[in-house]
Amino acid sequence: MSGVRSGPDASAEPDALGVRLRAYEGRSAAVGGVAKDPVNAPMIRHWCEAMGDTNPAYQGPDAIAPPTMLQAWTMGGLSGHEGRTGAYDELLALLDESGCTSVVATDCEQEYLRPLRPGDEVTFDAVIESVSGRKTTKLGTGYFVTTRMDVRVDGDLVGTHRFRILKYAPARPGPPRQQETQQQETQQQETQQQETQQQETRQQKVRRPRPVVNRDNAAFWDGVAAHRLLIQRCTGCGTLRHPWLPGCNACGCLDWDTVEASGEGAVHSYVVMHHPPFPAFDPPYAVGLIELAEGVRMVSGVVGVPYDKVRIGLPVRVEFQRYEDDEGSLVLPVFRVTEGEV
Numbered sequence: 265m266s267g268v269r270s271g272p273d274a275s276a277e278p279d280a281l282g283v284r285l286r287a288y289e290g291r292s293a294a295v296g297g298v299a300k301d302p303v304n305a306p307m308i309r310h311w312c313e314a315m316g317d318t319n320p321a322y323q324g325p326d327a328i329a330p331p332t333m334l335q336a337w338t339m340g341g342l343s344g345h346e347g348r349t350g351a352y353d354e355l356l357a358l359l360d361e362s363g364c365t366s367v368v369a370t371d372c373e374q375e376y377l378r379p380l381r382p383g384d385e386v387t388f389d390a391v392i393e394s395v396s397g398r399k400t401t402k403l404g405t406g407y408f409v410t411t412r413m414d415v416r417v418d419g420d421l422v423g424t425h426r427f428r429i430l431k432y433a434p435a436r437p438g439p440p441r442q443q444e445t446q447q448q449e450t451q452q453q454e455t456q457q458q459e460t461q462q463q464e465t466r467q468q469k470v471r472r473p474r475p476v477v478n479r480d481n482a483a484f485w486d487g488v489a490a491h492r493l494l495i496q497r498c499t500g501c502g503t504l505r506h507p508w509l510p511g512c513n514a515c516g517c518l519d520w521d522t523v524e525a526s527g528e529g530a531v532h533s534y535v536v537m538h539h540p541p542f543p544a545f546d547p548p549y550a551v552g553l554i555e556l557a558e559g560v561r562m563v564s565g566v567v568g569v570p571y572d573k574v575r576i577g578l579p580v581r582v583e584f585q586r587y588e589d590d591e592g593s594l595v596l597p598v599f600r601v602t603e604g605e606v
């Protein structure tokens with residue numbers, strides 16, 4: 265998992281809340297937890313399929329479990345686990361009450377002392393290992409909470425799993441509710457031109473996230489800046505690919521050129537984003553997986569119809585939208601629904 269960078273302690277002296285939170289350090293979160301299932305081959309097989317892990321060590325009569333499955337054996341599922349002490353829930357409730365209502369998992373660390381094998385009966389204990397001082401991050405200000413789970417088989421420690429979350433108060437609340445609702449209501453009745461103008465105005469207020477441009481995909485973004493949608497093509501076998509990669513998945517060849525896409529495509533799949541709120545965007549909005557006429561797919565915004573009218577199979581055509589904000593201009597490809605157009 266990716267880490268969330270933390271800033272310096274907002275206050276060197278723990279505040280009153282900090283003192284209350286620190287009192288949870290060292291308290292048990294779970295005692296004598298028992299895995300819902302023993303280590304077993306079907307779960308190992310599903311895991312390996314999901315991960316695309318074909319390591320032979322995880323197959324056959326002498327299979328071991330992938331070490332990274334450690335947490336999978338101790339998960340309580342929706343119904344939870346017996347053995348929870350309630351301390352962790354209390355701690356989270358205290359943070360909720362103090363305004364730290366958002367949560368993000370920041371990282372986990374695992375240690376493996378011996379492999380787990382089908383038939384092993386897993387037990388575990390968990391402890392709230394540490395609660396940080398108040399920290400300011402890009403997400404907001406809050407507290408890092410680290411729990412450590414000790415995983416055992418027949419009483420012997422086989423691994424540890426440290427899991428860290430940040431409970432925080434979001435840095436930037438969204439626009440006032442009334443304004444948001446008005447925007448959504450009027451948006452559906454606007455013409456295409458008005459829609460674009462409104463988006464441009466909104467983008468001026470909040471910096472829109474930039475694409476990550478690197479040496480592998482720079483030519484794609486150069487194309488976008490010139491209002492050309494370029495697809496990478498392997499010069500070894502002719503296979504088209506997107507997203508851009510240094511080599512060909514089909515033949516391994518590192519040489520490539522490009523073909524310009526016609527820009528025609530169809531919605532292959534889509535999601536409607538409602539949460540989390542993000543200042544540069546105005547949920548709900550549709551994000552599509554667009555299948556281009558040439559056969560490759562790309563993720564992009566779907567525009568031209570209300571979010572709840574987006575459907576699989578809708579024909580779309582690329583359009584290049586320019587966004588202006590304090591950091592300059594940005595051109596992004598979006599896909600406009602063409603069905604029913606005059």
Ligand code: ZN
Pocket residue numbers: 498499500501502503512513514515516517
């Ligand atoms: Zn190839």
